Amino acid sequence: MRRVVLLLAVLAAPNAALGQAAPPQPILIKAGRLIDGRSTQVQANVGILIEGERIRAVGPAAQVQAQAPNARVIDLSQMTVLPGLIDTHTHLLLQGDITSQEYEDQLLKQSIPYRAILAARNARLALEHGFTALRDVETEGAMFADVDVKRAVARGEVPGARVFASTRAMAPTGMYPILSDNWELELPHGVQPVDGVDNARLAVREQVARGADWIKYYSDRRYFFTPDSTLRSWVNFTDDEARAIVDEAHRLGRKVAAHAIGSDGIAAALRAGVNSIEHGDGLTDSLMDVMVARGVFWVPTVTVGVHVMPRGGVWPALVALERRAFGRALRKGVKIALGTDVGGFPWTEINQAKEFEYYVQYGMTPMQAIQSGTSVAAALLGQEQNLGAVAPGLYADLVAVTGDPLRDITELQRVKFVMKGGMVYLSQ
DSSP states (O other): OHHHHHHHHHHHOHHHHTTOOOOOOOEEEEEEEEOOSSOSSOEEEEEEEEETTEEEEEEEHHHHHHHOTTOEEEEEEEEEEEEOEEEEEEOTTOOOOSSHHHHHHHHHHSOHHHHHHHHHHHHHHHHHTTEEEEEEOOOTTOTTHHHHHHHHHHTTSSOOOEEEEOOSOEEOTTSSBOOOSOTTOOOOBSSEEOOSHHHHHHHHHHHHHTTOSEEEEEOEEEEEEOTTOOEEEEEOSOHHHHHHHHHHHHHTTOEEEEEEOSHHHHHHHHHHTOSEEEEOTTOOHHHHHHHHHHTOEEEOOHHHHHHHGGGOTTHHHHHHHHHHHHHHHHHHTOEEOOOOOBTSSOTTTSOTTHHHHHHHHTTOOHHHHHHHTTHHHHHHHTOTTTSSSOOTTSBOOEEEESSOTTTOGGGGGSOOEEEETTEEEEEO
16 A cells, blocks of 8 residues: 555656755745835836745736736735834743743743743734744843744744744843852753853853854843933943954854943943943943944844833833933934843733834834834844845745834734745735
């Protein structure tokens, strides 16, 4: 019986019998409106021809269809099509930590395998929300589990967004612990403790060897306002240590993200030569000028700031300060890439696309907001030739909404169609 089954398979797929995979059937997407992620112009009645994982052609629907008359047609002629969305600041291994107790419960009471299972679920949720790629900026004590999720997604074992992993963030000893009065206990660390220049270089090498695409470190902590209304902070690393992290990462072909909220931490991170400032509430005009001159990206993570405001303390003032900084940064030409800090708020409660809405409220046009989460985010990742736009040669990562996000940016919170690498994962 087994020989009969094999023979039937050979007869049905002669190319496979010769060791050749049958070429995938081309797909033609008919888009009623196209926002391509790069241009500020909306195109109407566009054809997007897809072969395998990538886009082969984009243009007037009739002309593109003529290039592949046998293509399978997906009719989105009543919808607005955009590139797959990109979130450049996520925590797949966290499920919300508005309180220290929530954070400690995850690190102390959940195993890393269990947290990795939830992370795989989170990668799927991101994809269903239209985010076809994300940069995960540390595992919060779960070691290198983000690399495992990245590989499982890339190999098709689980559905999910493409993952660019940062593995374990870095902070000096004592700067990022679970606090306890019992010095006899060695509690889990949310980061990799790093002290000294040599250990900084070693930590970078270890993380890269384990699969890190990015390196992330904590530039500051303990935020406070001075009488001149400047947000200050305590800087974690010495300049020599921070430069060692950045220099070694760049030497190994990796970019560096710095958690930096106060002006002191931001200034220290810029002195070290980082590629992106995460959060950045305390940005001053002079620091923005440095970022523009050096091409450093800002990832504001507004959603998480609004989410933690109920904690009180300094957080309401930080959110108000960041909103004012956002408008000034926009006018100065700082490169703003969308990042939400999801994981800091629960993946299951807030749609990441809420971040677009805040950016429009803070002064971006809807088109600028969309580009912050598509082409600008791709530029931050160094993935302009793969992600962030609808153009020939790029991955066929596409989303569609029924309305017009240029009129109502909240449409991006109601994605109806998601394709990643030529495969449809959501179609309503």
